[in-house]
Amino acid sequence: MTQNAKETFRSRDTGSTLTAKVRNLSPTMTRSMQRVAEAVAADPAACAQLTVTALAQRTGTSEATVVRTARVLGYPGYRDLRLALAAFAAQQQAGAPAAVTADIAVDDPLADVVAKLAHEEQQTLADTAAGLDVSQLEAAVAALASARRIDVYGIGASALVGQDLVQKLLRIGLIAHAHSDPHLAVTNAVQLRQGDVALAITHSGNTLDVIEPLRTAFDRGATTVAITGRPDGAVAKYADHILTTAVSRESELRPAAMSSRTSQLLVVDCLFIGVAQRTYERAAPALSASYEALAHRHSPVAPTAR
CATH class of the missing domain: 3.40.50.10490 (Glucose-6-phosphate isomerase like protein; domain 1)
Structure with a gap:
């Protein structure tokens, strides 16, 4: 991917697309990198406040692992990932609508099935x-x-x-x-x-x-x-x-x-x-x-x- 393409890709990132990237790229990561990726996707607001050392301590990994994880996710370094996490947190504080769970239960009414499937497929297309x-x-x-x-x-x-x-x-x-x-x-x-x-x-x-x-x-x-x-x-x-x-x-x-x-x-x-x-x-x-x-x-x- 060219540098310009990478910049465009990052500019379109949202909290949901970060989650999608973690899900897509997780199989290519080591277990320690997966812990870092899962942590930032689960709580971007909290992780945005952490230094590279603090995030390494929080996930039981090393600073080098945190930096490698940021690069695998498409960011030049941890500083860039941290800025993106802060932007995700701001989106959430601005009142972004809560995601609809797509877990369909056997006894769900058909109206709920329609809503859940529509939400999940829209998210899949966006990701x-x-x-x-x-x-x-x-x-x-x-x-x-x-x-x-x-x-x-x-x-x-x-x-x-x-x-x-x-x-x-x-x-x-x-x-x-x-x-x-x-x-x-x-x-x-x-x-x-x-x-x-x-x-x-x-x-x-x-x-x-x-x-x-x-x-x-x-x-x-x-x-x-x-x-x-x-x-x-x-x-x-x-x-x-x-x-x-x-x-x-x-x-x-x-x-x-x-x-x-x-x-x-x-x-x-x-x-x-x-x-x-x-x-x-x-x-x-x-x-x-x-x-x-x-x-x-x-x-x-x-x-x-x-």
């Missing part, structure tokens, strides 16, 4: 947008826009997201295929080469049935893209460009497949719009033709003479 590396997104868009062929890999709920992306790309005249069968995915990946794009969608970052075809495409010289909630996962080893989605809380009645789908669809839509913008002279007529073809599907068809 994903705040954490999306625009330079990586631009590189992925450029590769897709100029690709000879595009293969998309996904399993389960991620397969549905992949199909959504492919049908959009097809409507603007690109050659794209969605593969949810791991065997077909690998056998098709073997045919890819330089100038092609392979895109893998895996929330965990460790789905073997998705990683294997991406690795195959990577070895064949295709440009590879990963949409994942775990940028430290195994999929990253074979991805030229990584687009990170927010990691939402999982609960008994709201599995990861539901929460990850929302953020994945946002990234897919960003990719599609970016590609359509870059290929507008070709995309616009293709879209018009597809709209016209579909319009006929909704009109009565006159019987043909025999």
Whole structure:
């Protein structure tokens, strides 16, 4: 990420996006760094008052660990993190609305279910947008826009997201295929080469049935893209460009497949719009033709003479 991109990213931070960053990046941290990150996310107002030494003592870590944690969270040093924490605290004191819990109980009225799901999905979208590396997104868009062929890999709920992306790309005249069968995915990946794009969608970052075809495409010289909630996962080893989605809380009645789908669809839509913008002279007529073809599907068809 460029320095300008980092500054823009930090300028959009709020208390909720800090919490999202801690949740997303926690798997990449040591346990001592996790304690620091969890402490500042849980109580930004109190931590904003602490020196680096005091925060280290509060979390049972070292000053070096506090500084490293600040850098992992996207700040040049602890001073910058501390200033951000003070801003978060000011937001809270200004009367920012309390978050609605998204934990859905078995006996919740449907009205509460609607409110909780709406809140959680809005937060997931905001967290994903705040954490999306625009330079990586631009590189992925450029590769897709100029690709000879595009293969998309996904399993389960991620397969549905992949199909959504492919049908959009097809409507603007690109050659794209969605593969949810791991065997077909690998056998098709073997045919890819330089100038092609392979895109893998895996929330965990460790789905073997998705990683294997991406690795195959990577070895064949295709440009590879990963949409994942775990940028430290195994999929990253074979991805030229990584687009990170927010990691939402999982609960008994709201599995990861539901929460990850929302953020994945946002990234897919960003990719599609970016590609359509870059290929507008070709995309616009293709879209018009597809709209016209579909319009006929909704009109009565006159019987043909025999």
